[in-house]
Amino acid sequence: MSEQMICIGCGGTIQTEDETKIGYAPPSALEKDPIICQRCFRLKHYNEVQDVSLTDDDFLNILHGIGQADGLVVKIVDIFDFNGSWLPGLHRFVGKKDVLLVGNKVDLLPKSVKYEKVTRWMKQSARELGLQPRDVFLVSANKGYGIKEVMAAIDEYRNEKDVYVVGCTNVGKSTFINRIIKEATGKGNVITTSYFPGTTLDMIEIPLDDGSALYDTPGIINHHQMAHFVDKKDLKVITPKKEIKPKVYQLNEQQTLFFGGLARLDYVSGGRRPFVCYMSNELFIHRTKRDHADELYEKHLGELLQPPRKSYCEQLPPLVAHHFTLKEPKTDIVFSGLGWVTCHEPGAHVVAYAPKGVGVMLRRSLI
Ligand code: GDP
Known part of the structure; x- marks a missing residue:
């Protein structure tokens, strides 16, 4: 068995497989003596901290x-x-x-x-x-x-x-x-x-x-964030880079909003009312009738409804329904890592869908 290699900077075990984990070094670094991991290398030479993730x-x-x-x-x-x-x-x-x-x-x-x-x-x-x-x-x-x-x-x-x-x-x-x-x-x-x-x-x-x-301290992974369910390119689309421009939708009962193909909000009952969406400006929001929503999702996931891109659809866990009755005024329906939808008046009944494992919750409005 080959001997374990240790970084002289941090003492972590050197590995060449996963750039996001402790001890990563590109294969070329292994030929050098002494060996130093990429994170310590950058710290030493550029005074720059790089994140690694943890179990x-x-x-x-x-x-x-x-x-x-x-x-x-x-x-x-x-x-x-x-x-x-x-x-x-x-x-x-x-x-x-x-x-x-x-x-x-x-x-x-x-x-x-x-x-x-x-x-x-x-x-x-x-x-x-x-x-x-x-x-x-x-x-x-x-x-x-x-x-x-x-x-x-x-x-x-x-x-x-x-x-x-x-x-x-x-x-x-x-x-x-x-x-x-x-x-x-x-x-x-x-x-x-x-x-x-x-x-x-x-x-x-x-x-x-x-x-x-x-x-x-090293960054800690929170498993409920949408970020862990999409690939890097799609993550770029859902991560806002600039000031968010809220999008307002006046919805009738039995209408649905799709947030790309990653989440969905069904407005079940409560009379015509506005829903204000705070999400990445680049994320495509599609409005449809609730009756058509299942079929639309099945047919157009990865095309009209993206992210996820077509090649990544199979890896996306199925959407799970979360039923809520909004009892308080100014409530946010939060899709972890994707953003939120604010509803100003109480009394709406909604169903919020997100991939299995992604947190969906209500909270008092942030804005
Ligand atoms: P870490 O994993 O917590 O160390 O996070 P990083 O520093 O690597 O940043 C994660 C992402 O958030 C990167 O895409 C950054 O560009 C972005 N980011 C960091 N700080 C800010 C900020 O103040 N505003 C915005 N809009 N993005 C930020």
Whole structure:
């Protein structure tokens, strides 16, 4: 049996199969001595953090480690996919540690949205989900909005202790950390990696002025996000890149909206009313009669109704129906990772369809 190769940077076992997992190195790197994984290579040469994903056990190990460590936790969520990117178990592990909650990708929300209202909504939703953050921020890691404020808050709340940045994959954690590195350390500083206490998992360690460090924990996979059910090209279509332009549909009873071929909303009863869709501007929305919807889906999935593209249809799990009666005014019907549909008046009965395994839920309206 061949000997295991270890990265000299992070200590992870070198592998050449999966770029998204710990220890990945392109085959050409194996000829070099010493061997370094792609993630450490990029960190060393470009001061750039690259995300790797973890198994559920790794995730529990990380949470456990954070629970035992002393410091400030910065939890990043994707404001476009708040519930899908939430990390439900975190509050049980953080104990009495201070948590700052950071909603990233605020640039995607329509410009008319009041940020104070969104942060209030985040605070309340966090509390309902069992987490009491010390403070809540909205940022755009891409555009740089709000980063200085978060950095000031991190410095204030950490009390000269370490900082742990956590978040599930795709929330923009790497983009956020790379921004902080640029703002805080400048180019010349060396970033190191270190082992997480009690586990073999490495974390990126960014030294802070007073001898403490900011740790980037590996991204955690949340299985209920639509992102895990589509391929890369389709993911590009459903991931909004710019400010979302809400699309309003005045629906009669017994009408259906298809969101590409990935989700569907049947309006069953409640009188003619508007439904406001907040999804990627590039996602095609098709309206039809409910009577025709099943047949249309069967005939046109992968063509008129895409994503998914034709070649990927077979891998998409079947759509599952979720029945809801909207009892509160201003309710969002959320399709995890795809977006949401807002209904302003109570009393509608709807059926929301999403691929088996993708989270669908109601919440108080974000906007
Ligand atoms: P990670 O998996 O959490 O480390 O996420 P990445 O930093 O790799 O980002 C995931 C995706 O979100 C990429 O396509 C980024 O371009 C995008 N992204 C990151 N930050 C922002 C942001 O502030 N706004 C928007 N619109 N997209 C962002």
